[in-house]
Amino acid sequence: MTMLKPGKMNEIAEQMLSTQIQIIALQAVRWKGHRQIKKNKYSLCYSCSQQRMGQLGTGFMVRKEVEKNIMSFSPINERICLIRLKGKFHNITLINVHAPTEERMEEEKDKFYDDLQKTYDRAPKHHIVMILGDLNAKIGKEKAYESVTGKNKLHDISNKNGEMICNFAIENNLTVMITQLQCKTVHKGTWISPDLTTVNQIDHILINTNKKKTVQNVRTLREPNCDSDDFLVKTIIKQRLIITPRRNIENRKKVEFG
DSSP, X not given: OEEOOTXXXXXXXXXXXXXXXXXXXXXXXXXXXXXXXXXXXXXXXEEOOSSOSSSOOEEEEEEGGGGGGEEEEEEOSSSEEEEEEOBSSSOEEEEEEEOOOTTSOXXXXXXXXXXXXXXXXXXXXXXXXXXXXXXXXXXXXXXXXXXXXXXXXSOSSOOHHHHHHHHHHHHHTEEEGGGTSOOOGGGTOOEEOTTSOOEEOOEEEEEEGGXXXXXXXXXXXXXXXXXXXXXXXXXXXXXOBOOSOTTSGGGGOOEEXX
């Protein structure tokens, strides 16, 4: 996951193509409307405000060899979009989100979670369903949320957004994966302040709990330069995509996305 600033599409594409990452979830696209753009080595799908540029926006950047696996792309609004991918054993639904910040009005947060609930409810139950993106949520170590979180947390106390996403996870039988898998403290933070003094863990990945064993790794990558305050969060899931003819070994690769 990363933030996309206007004019930075090529830079992010270069970072994706120089790694094994096959799909990148983008937030803060800040363009207008919704489109699917096809390039030689990748494609871009985005969902932004219909009224004007500079208003939030979410999207997906997909490598060319994965493009044939796209079953559908659905722009919900400037805060939510989803993409469905054809898998060999299980299809995958990725819901990309950009939640309101902590100081936003409760009405705006409630609308976001209402829209997210409706989007999640429409996902086929047999799919691997993942919600990923900038949730602006600090998740703490409260016992009330231990059923959906793990011990790999950066914060001691949840903020309001953290409480909301944990309650959403409990109600929908989801697991917050970035807190589940052990990693060094340096790989827990997903956002750094402009003055480089504060690091928070506010970007998250949730998956339906009965499919959580498909996630093999979640960690922050600090090396890629995406010109963003948010670090790229890399996730590896054990799932085959039907990409190319059987003779091509790419058919047997694990799916990696950020």
